[in-house]
Amino acid sequence: MTAIAVLGAGLTGLTTAVLLARDGHHVTVLERDPAEPPATAEEQWAHWDRPGVSQFRLPHIMLARWRAVMEHEAPDVVAEVERLGGLRLSSVETLPTSVTGGLRPGDEQLQGMAARRPVVEGALAAVAARTPRLTVRRGVTATALVTDGRGAVPHVTGVVTGAGETVEAGLVVDAMGRRSALADLLARAGARQPLEEREDHGFAYYGRYFRTPDGARPPVSYTFRHFESVSLLVIPADAGVWAWVLVVAADDRPVRALRENDVWDRVLALMPGTAEARASGVPMTDVQVMSGLQDRRRSLVVEGEPVATGVVAVGDAWASTNPSLGRGSTMGLAHACILRDVLRAAGSAAPGEFARCFAEATASGIGGLFEATRGYDRHRLAEVAADIAGVPYRPEGDAWPRLSAFDAAAQVDPDALRAFRLVAELLASAEEALAVPGLEAKIARIGGSTPRYPVDGPSRAALLAALGE
Template sequence: MPKIVIIGGGPIGLITGEILARDGHSVTILDRDAAEPRLDADSDWAAWERAGVSQFRQPHLIQPKWREVVDREIPGLTGALIDNGGWRLNLLHGTASDAGVREQADEWFDAIVVRRPVFEGVLSRFVQEHEGLRVRRGVRVTGLIAAPSSPGVPRVCGVHTSHGAITADLVVDAGGRRSSVPQWVGAISPIAPREFREDGGVIYYSRHYKLSSPFISNGLTDLVTQHETLSVLVLPGDNGTVGVALVTSARDRRLRGIRENVTWESLARRIPAAAPWLDSEPLTDVMPMAGIDHVQRSYMVDGKPTVSGLVAVGDAMVATNPTLGLGVTLGTLQACVLRDVIAGETEPDLSAAAERYSDTCEKKLKNHINMALSYDNHRRVEVGEEIAGAKYRPNGSGWPTTVALTNGARLDPLLRRAYVSMSTLFQESTDVLSAQAVQDTLSRYMTGPRYSIGALGRAEILEAVS
């Protein structure tokens, strides 16, 4: 039975471990944080501390695509989340009960809404019931064990840890966007891995509330809204909770004051999507989070591996702005690719899996990743221009089309379906936007105002925080 070591015990490390263990592999997950998950949702939220995870208590969205994949690959997991207070929210229709507007397959757009600590706690308890999987907490990985391999490419055959050496046929990096693995590879290989890193340029200012009435929304168009120099997330969670995040540019000094509860609430009460929930019981003070880099890594350089026996999944491979909520979904899709690649290997040590894995991920996931990175880059530059009092004038039609689709989705059912289909990875953006009916309808919004009705302008935002 091949031995696999996974660096990192967050959601992607756990999901990858479970998928591989179900395929007959012996999997050990190493997590540097010693704290164990608690016994239930309330104690996971209130008392579980994950010092190594900066976003642990930030608002959290899991795409419907994740639910679809997990229902197939890890039966019972979404049921366990619901048993612990998670619930299904349709991102196309929201909480609307009118069956007349729904098409036969619209249940595909059901997401499981749950807070990150509860999600990870349920997941941790669920996967540890599998015989072929072991989670070791409080074990810090300090380097890679390497052996010479033909034709001169070092073969990773285990890891050095704070508790001694652990050998493996394959090492999987699920250590997140700040993973140290690229530096360790550089220490053993003459070819440095390829890494692109760029400051995401945003700060999240978030609070959670215990709702006094059921959560109601129109779906994704209410959960993520844009305003001049500001983006807003209103993300429901398990057990009658909601998280609200005000997302600003890291360079916007005039909005730094919203780290204070009173100033944050003064602004949030002017936001139509957020205001209805602010009279509920606050569960947290404002929680700032910055330093969210965009990261793309590859251990293939010019078609050649830098090492063998090592792959990366989740944010350790590609990390985008969390606003789009794609991280867990993309990481889970990568885990499925890895499982399939390994199943096709003839060598018991799995050392050659990295090359096929990288190629397959490139083919299957490139368009989704490029969509997310393009959105992030345009929005970052646009906000910077708005702070300076200028209007963003991008080259090409890509960003104006995205803006028109986002605004039109709030008013037109056809564009709403197109927008949600793209955003939730149900369809490729090229397939959605090439449809003639979408093009014809979208043209009506191409010359409209930048922001939807009800969006705040810069002057109103500054007035609220003054």
């Protein structure tokens, strides 16, 4: 068993630490932010100071796959989220019967977890604190890597902290998030640079939290719907809380007015199905803005050769994707399982071989998910650009039209809805979900006769008018 240093106590860092410690390793987590996690959900939301995670108080949903895998791997984490007030919720069970056709056996598999991000992280921190062989040290920054100074490829044997202490480790796990400093640390250790893939364009998010006056269940379901040049994300949470997030292209200048509460409210009022909940909801925050988020992946094995050994990257430090699809924590959990499994199978391999095994297992396990998410983003951003230019979006190939038809059918047909949710919740591939006899033909028929955007949603002109343009 190995002494492992995990750098970063975010969602993936803590998850990785728990899984590895439970597999017999001795794990030390070093987290730059000093604050200890408060005990209750309200304190976690109001008082937990986490400057190291800029999205800490922005809306998060845990997809059904996160709930299912976590329930299998570490059921106490799911139980702790629930103890803190988090809910198991599926978009199917909270939609009107006219759309779902009534509940069906099997719908419970679509349950994800609705809880504010500080609450999910608080649950993970509580479980980590009672996990044997696991120590979380907060207020400790990793500032340099220690290497053995022998071969041409640096072999990492530990990290140096901001206080000058050396923490030795048989394996260093970078879970420092999407702004991970690992590339700089590697450069200073004399390593080649990791291969970085990064998109030029991205989305911007304008979100606002609301709460029911009495803390009753939020009156909304987790949904993500597209309109002309804008999308609406609806994220329920614990304690009667929910958020609406307007998702736009970051380079769409007029929509920047959305940062004003009154402008944001006018645009929300254009969105179908929001009026009743808006009227009863108590605003908890002003508009929160997040942009500068791109799909990005860093590979530590370049053309078959590791840039360094004894170090791996997981979660956002490996790859981060468009947050509106809510995939980050689920991919991070899958990555933690991959690392645990590769350590089981190849932990005693030579360092270079171990690095290659982990890179291959990452590529085959979640590389496709990253690429599919990036493909989705490219299409949606190009579609929004076409909406802004007032021209139809004409993508190459049939992947986007087929996905749009699937989405349209899911809004009116109960079978298509279940299949679509299975894919969106990362429980099945599109091929698996569409393997129901007759379903593809039905989706093509519905999609072919439905406009790209629902008739009750805002046009670009209506959006600009509400923005005051």
